[in-house]
Amino acid sequence: MTDPQPCRVIGVLDDGAASLSPTALALLRRADVVVGGSRTLALLDDDIAPHAQRRDLTGQLSAVPGWIAAAREAGQTSVVLATGDPLCHGIASYLASRLCIEAVEVLPNLSTVQLACARLGLAWQDARIVSVHSKDAGEWRVGAEPGHGLYALAQSLRQHDRLLVLTSPDNSPDRIARLMVAEGLGDDFQMAVAERLCTPDERVVAELSPHDAAQQTFADPNVVVLVRSQVRSQPVRMGLADSAYHQRQPDKGLITKQEVRAVSLARMQLRADSRVWDIGAGSGSVGLEAARLCPEGHVWAIEKNEADFAIAGQNARAFGVSNHTLVHGKAPEGLDAWPDPDAVFIGGSGGELQELIALCLRRLRTGGWLVMNFVTLENLASATQALQAQGAVWDVLQLQAARSKPILHMHRMAAENPVWIVCAQRGEGSAVPATQGEGA
Numbered sequence: 001m002t003d004p005q006p007c008r009v010i011g012v013l014d015d016g017a018a019s020l021s022p023t024a025l026a027l028l029r030r031a032d033v034v035v036g037g038s039r040t041l042a043l044l045d046d047d048i049a050p051h052a053q054r055r056d057l058t059g060q061l062s063a064v065p066g067w068i069a070a071a072r073e074a075g076q077t078s079v080v081l082a083t084g085d086p087l088c089h090g091i092a093s094y095l096a097s098r099l100c101i102e103a104v105e106v107l108p109n110l111s112t113v114q115l116a117c118a119r120l121g122l123a124w125q126d127a128r129i130v131s132v133h134s135k136d137a138g139e140w141r142v143g144a145e146p147g148h149g150l151y152a153l154a155q156s157l158r159q160h161d162r163l164l165v166l167t168s169p170d171n172s173p174d175r176i177a178r179l180m181v182a183e184g185l186g187d188d189f190q191m192a193v194a195e196r197l198c199t200p201d202e203r204v205v206a207e208l209s210p211h212d213a214a215q216q217t218f219a220d221p222n223v224v225v226l227v228r229s230q231v232r233s234q235p236v237r238m239g240l241a242d243s244a245y246h247q248r249q250p251d252k253g254l255i256t257k258q259e260v261r262a263v264s265l266a267r268m269q270l271r272a273d274s275r276v277w278d279i280g281a282g283s284g285s286v287g288l289e290a291a292r293l294c295p296e297g298h299v300w301a302i303e304k305n306e307a308d309f310a311i312a313g314q315n316a317r318a319f320g321v322s323n324h325t326l327v328h329g330k331a332p333e334g335l336d337a338w339p340d341p342d343a344v345f346i347g348g349s350g351g352e353l354q355e356l357i358a359l360c361l362r363r364l365r366t367g368g369w370l371v372m373n374f375v376t377l378e379n380l381a382s383a384t385q386a387l388q389a390q391g392a393v394w395d396v397l398q399l400q401a402a403r404s405k406p407i408l409h410m411h412r413m414a415a416e417n418p419v420w421i422v423c424a425q426r427g428e429g430s431a432v433p434a435t436q437g438e439g440a
Contacts, residue, residue: 004072011109036081113164116194136170177213280348284312
């Protein structure tokens with residue numbers, strides 16, 4: 001018995017059969033099973049054999065590997081029709097991961113983003129390709145969490161100068177433009193929209209302002225090209241001066257001081273993709289610097305004081321980060337909805353310290369750190385007792401900085417209040433969080 005033929009995944013453009021090579025067209029015409037979206041099946045209707053089974057994958061992506069496996073087992077030839085290059089945010093890698101690499105043969109076409117750049121005469125080797133070609137993500141909200149369908153785009157806008165965006169009917173160019181305006185990036189990019197490429201209705205609208213595009217509608221299907229028109233800032237990631245933050249007045253100084261902040265962030269052992277909790281955010285300084293240090297991660301921050309919550313939000317907007325969610329509330333309420341963290345910072349406990357410590361140790365991912373700052377002996381004692389009771393591994397660092405201040409024509413050293421930095425990890429016998437490793 002001969003081995004079953006691989007499923008051919010064929011890239012198609014909107015001019016249908018004209019976009020296919022002779023080899024791809026012959027394979028399609030001979031196929032016993034043809035899988036595709038409603039639009040691509042209709043586009044190539046005349047080139048699908050009358051005897052072929054047609055399978056519409058719209059809303060049924062998870063069923064496709066089973067369809068292909070069944071066809072191969074029955075000795076049938078199969079074709080999957082995809083848009084453009086099936087290996088560029090397409091279905092080919094999905095199929096290969098669920099079948100096997102030998103079960104799939106890819107016949108790529110030009111990507112629609114490649115075509116859009118060709119129409120614009122724009123080099124694209126350094127561009128970032130982002131796909132929002134998914135179910136309706138809803139309008140973007142500042143502070144949205146990683147589960148939002150436009151989240152990856154919001155992060156990429158901060159890190160890249162050229163972006164090529166694969167859209168969908170719901171996640172459309174005008175919605176993308178509104179995201180950019182909401183994030184304060186409406187003046188930083190020029191936008192182009194390439195509509196209905198390779199059809200008689202093709203249109204490319206260039207040099208759009210996101211402010212203008214946010215109010216317009218565009219023909220589907222389309223792709224978006226974003227080119228930065230303002231120099232991308234390269235902000236300091238860690239160790240900003242205290243004066244860089246808005247602080248509550250007249251009680252100026254309700255902020256984790258620069259020296260303490262630096263040591264606390266160092267002890268949190270952050271990685272590029274760390275998930276961070278900031279409990280008792282205050283002015284937001286620790287969480288916001290953590291967000292800059294973790295461009296592929298996310299920070300969830302909570303603050304109970306209404307005035308400090310407003311100031312932390314003001315600082316978040318000034319920092320221009322898109323991976324920071326700020327909540328007005330009193331921990332531990334609401335923390336059960338947050339994903340298990342790689343690091344937790346407690347700057348204020350609201351009188352719930354021992355309960356918070358137990359919860360944080362229980363939820364920490366393997367190797368994660370809990371870092372706490374205290375200025376009173378009572379809170380320090382309460383924290384160490386709770387850590388001892390939980391069987392945690394912990395240590396305490398007393399940090400007391402002194403800053404130079406002018407006196408006449410000289411300078412003296414003025415001491416800051418001492419701060420205890422308590423760092424802890426789960427002990428060997430502690431329970432592993434039930435959701436560890438999940439994206440919940």
